[in-house]
Amino acid sequence: MMAPGRLSTFLRSGAIWAFIALELAFFSIAGQFLSASDTAFLTWDSLLLLLKQSAPLGIIAMGMTLVMVNGNIDLSVGAIFALAAVILLDSMTWPFMAAMGDWSLPLAWVFALLVGVALGAVNGFLVWKTGVDAFIVTLGAMLGFRGLVFMYNGEQPTSHLNWTLVDFAEAQFLGLHTATWFLLLVTVGMWWLMNRTVHGRNAYAIGDNREAAVNAGIRVGPHMMINFMIIGFLAALSAVVFYSETGSVNPNDGMLYELWIITAVVLGGTKLTGGSGSIVSTLGGVLAIQILRRGLNHIGADTSTVNLVIGLILIAVLFLDRQLNVKGKEALRI
Amino acid sequence: MTKPALRLENIVKTFPGVRALDGVSFEVLPGEVHALMGENGAGKSTLMKVLGGIHQPNEGRILVGEEPVVMTNPLEAKAKGIVFIHQELSLAEELTVAENIYLGELPRKSFGRVDWAKLHAQTNEILKKLKVGFDARTTVGSLSIANQQMVEIARALTVDAKAVIFDEPTASLTDAEKVVLFEVIEDLRNDGVGIIYISHRMEEIFKITDRISVLRDGQYRGTLVTAETTEDEVTQLMIGRSLDLSRNHEHAELGDVALEVRGLSCGDLYRDISFEIRRGEVVGFYGLVGAGRTEIAETLFGLRAPSAGQILLDGQEVHLHSPADAIERGISLVPEDRKGQGLVLGMNCRDNMTLPQVGDLTAGPFVSDGAEVAIFDQYRDKLDIRTPGWRQLVGNLSGGNQQKIVIGKWLSMHPTLLIVDEPTRGIDVGSKSEIHKLIRQLASQGYAVMVISSEMPEVLHVSDRIVAMYHGELIRTFTSDEVTEDSLIQAISGIRAEGGGKAA
Known part of the structure; x- marks a missing residue:
């Protein structure tokens, strides 16, 4: 395990869970008086639903944590999400695929995931070879990939409902929905990647001090390209899980996903400048946002209020974090 | 007796666990150039931060003229007439x-408009006093570093300065530029300003200062009158004992040639460099900043492609395209800027030490904690690294221990050639001699070591042979038995040995 300054790590990783507890308590109590519905806020079913609804953003947020710890950012995940969804649904209507019956399903998944990896590779390759900042590269990619989505089917939604797939997506195993399982598997997998593998160690080193990482013989370019491929894969995986159930994608789907995801990752304590961040805390950040959205709905707030509150909380959290960090540093500045 | 321009009385500043300043008192008279000297960590920078209003002292007073002052930020310090010329320029x-000089206090007309005519007139007046060759409308970015420094000085002259503090002002200046700077300092002195001059360069100190005050371990150690003292006396005061920097005469048993460089060139940075380093040998590279030494090291480590020439390792020609290539072939670099280039400060000691080889310390696809800790323990003991444990963040260690982590990082990979660039920069005296000892030990264990240093005593102390460089050229190679300080200084000033031949 990375063990940078144990107390501050504890505060960082612990704070988000304390915040979640606070949210739950607040909405449970406020819900008694303000609720638009008669049901309680915290029930087993609503909890399961909460987890399921966290999955699309959560799966991508795990990849974003890796990319941001690395000192980069990926703004194109929403567009990759949409394009992968289009490929998933459209590919099932291709003649040779249709002829295969349900056997085309795994193939459609593979197509969609490959598209995600390929788009991520494009991002990573450009960041590596051009040296242009990842923010700019993926900003361009965000617009460009979205353009591809519109070129594919115009303004029309792409639809294809396959009932076998819907059954799979709606299934519950040990009580948890399929999407929740994918979120958990991705979380565990990414935790291992970041904390137990060489690749993960290098990701932290590069994000913290890129020059020292180069001098330690780490090949930074290929490393970053792999990270963009991983987040591309996860964006596609998120699409695959989500659209297997709904069966219809609008060309505007996934817009602003990147901002929600970055919000969740930052709430989880990952530094924008890289070098520090945790997968588990990102999961906390994702859940915190999802609870906030549901909770505000529960007490009758509309969407605009929800956005306003989340925006304020984000800024407040970062302000607090900065205060704490500045205090810690003063003592060292001899 | 004249009244001091600036006077410090018994200044104490503590940080958690550290007494950074412990009762420091000294005074600067008007029209005096007063040198402030001390090793790194002696408290000079803390003292300057106290004077600049960045830190507040826990005890003691600061007097400007006869008036005690309390400053809580740099602007207040400036308003009291205490002005800094920083080593790092802070210009837009x-x-x-003109805009830079009056940044934040541009003269105004009605409706908040800038009074450009007045601004430029005022600025040109100051620039005339400094006798510089540019005018108020010049863009700062187009000026040389020396001229940018003049802009900083001009900025200092906009206020009624009582004391001007120069912090390593000549660090990036050429000799000609230094002359101009010294003239400006002389003019300031004649105007009755008190000047604090911080520098490590004895030569300058003895040339331009009137008195020298010395700090050690946060304490004031005394003031010497420059005209009545010697470099030795100042050094003694600075380090508290005489540092063992005798000439190295103990040569380890030499093995095969580990590194051979033939006709290596890299554009204008260095030309036609040839030398060899044998196993068991320490070769010191000495020269002025910009002589091309670090650039050669960067080429050997795969960071900078050569334009011509060959590199042979153990007799085999190698082409190094990246540090990863170099490391694979057994070349390691302990870089000049430890914190910026050598360490990941947010990582713990163990992870830093195993960073280049963590890919080999795996069990299945995962990093093996046990193997990593074993390596860390082994080199902590071998190099006597003082840390509470491997979980300690490297950023919290002292300079000497940090440097040992970097050295340990490479030793644990058993390199053929170890390149050490400025091995003791920013390291306190005690650790310095430990690092020197370590370098000699490595040679006796059969490593080939290349040491780049700008400190002559250090080069003389650790090297078996010394390569002198000047402006990208290898002027001469000395053995440690034949070298003299004079001949070395001549060589790095570009004067070739009798006969004019280039020794390889």
Whole structure:
């Protein structure tokens, strides 16, 4: 395990869970008086639903944590999400695929995931070879990939409902929905990647001090390209899980996903400048946002209020974090 | 007796666990150039931060003239007449000289408009006093470093300065530029300003200062009158004992040639460099900043492609395209800027030490904690690294221990050639001699070591042979038995040995 300054790590990783507890308590109590519905806020079913609804953003947020710890950012995940969804649904209507019956399903998944990896590779390759900042590269990619989505089917939604797939997506195993399982598997997998593998160690080193990482013989370019491929894969995986159930994608789907995801990752304590961040805390950040959205709905707030509150909380959290960090540093500045 | 321009009385500043300043008192008279000296960590920078209003002292007073002052930020310090010329320039490069000088206090007309005519007139008046060759409308970014420093000085002259503090002002200046700077300092002195001059360069100190005050371990150690003292006396005061920097005469048993460089060139940075380093040998590279030594090291480590020439390792020609290539072939670099280039400060000691080889310390696809800790323990003991444990963040260690982590990082990979660039920069005296000892030990264990240093005593102390460089050229190679300080200084000033031949 990375063990940078144990107390501050504890505060960082612990704070988000304390915040979640606070949210739950607040909405449970406020819900008694303000609720638009008669049901309680915290029930087993609503909890399961909460987890399921966290999955699309959560799966991508795990990849974003890796990319941001690395000192980069990926703004194109929403567009990759949409394009992968289009490929998933459209590919099932291709003649040779249709002829295969349900056997085309795994193939459609593979197509969609490959598209995600390929788009991520494009991002990573450009960041590596051009040296242009990842923010700019993926900003361009965000617009460009979205353009591809519109070129594919115009303004029309792409639809294809396959009932076998819907059954799979709606299934519950040990009580948890399929999407929740994918979120958990991705979380565990990414935790291992970041904390137990060489690749993960290098990701932290590069994000913290890129020059020292180069001098330690780490090949930074290929490393970053792999990270963009991983987040591309996860964006596609998120699409695959989500659209297997709904069966219809609008060309505007996934817009602003990147901002929600970055919000969740930052709430989880990952530094924008890289070098520090945790997968588990990102999961906390994702859940915190999802609870906030549901909770505000529960007490009758509309969407605009929800956005306003989340925006304020984000800024407040970062302000607090900065205060704490500045205090810690003063003592060292001899 | 004249009244002091600036006077410090018994200044104490503590940080958690550290007494950074412990009762420091000294005074600067008007029209005096007063040197402030001390090793790194002696408290000079803390003292300057106290004077600049960045830190507040826990005890003691600061007097400007006869008036005690309390400053809580740099602007207040400036308002009291205490002005800094920093080593690192803080100028807005896209703005003009005039805008920089009056940044934050531009003269105004009605409706908040800038009074450009007045601004430029005032600025040109100051620039005339400094006798510089540019005018108020010049963009700062287009000026040389020396001229940018003049802009900083001009900025200091906009206020009624009582004391001007120069912090390593000559660090990036050429000899000609230094002459101009010294003239400006002389003019300031004649105007009755008190000047504090911080520098490590004895030569300058003895040339331009009137008195020298010395700090050690946060304490004031005394003031010497420059004209009545010697470099030795100052050094003694600075380090508290005489540092063992005798000439190295103990040569380890030499093995095969580990590294051979033939006719290596890299554009204008260095030309036609040839040398060899044998196993068991320490070769010191000495020269002025910009002589091309670090650039050669970067080429050997795969960071900088050569334009011509060959590199042979153990007799085999190698082409190094990246540090990863170099490391694979057994070349390691302990870089000049430890914190910026050598360490990941947010990582713990163990992870830093195993960073280049963590890919080999795996069990299945995962990093093996046990193997990593074993390596760390082994080199902690071998190099006597003082840390509470491997979980300690490297950023919290002292300079000497940090350097040992970097050295341990490479030793644990058993390199053929170890390149050490400025091995003791920013390291306190005690650790210095430990690092020196370590370098000699490595040679006796059969490593080939290349040491780049700008400190002559250090080069003389650790090297078996010394390569002198000047402006990208290898002037001469000395053995440690034949070298003299004079001949070395001549060589790095570009004067070739009798006969004019280039020794390889």
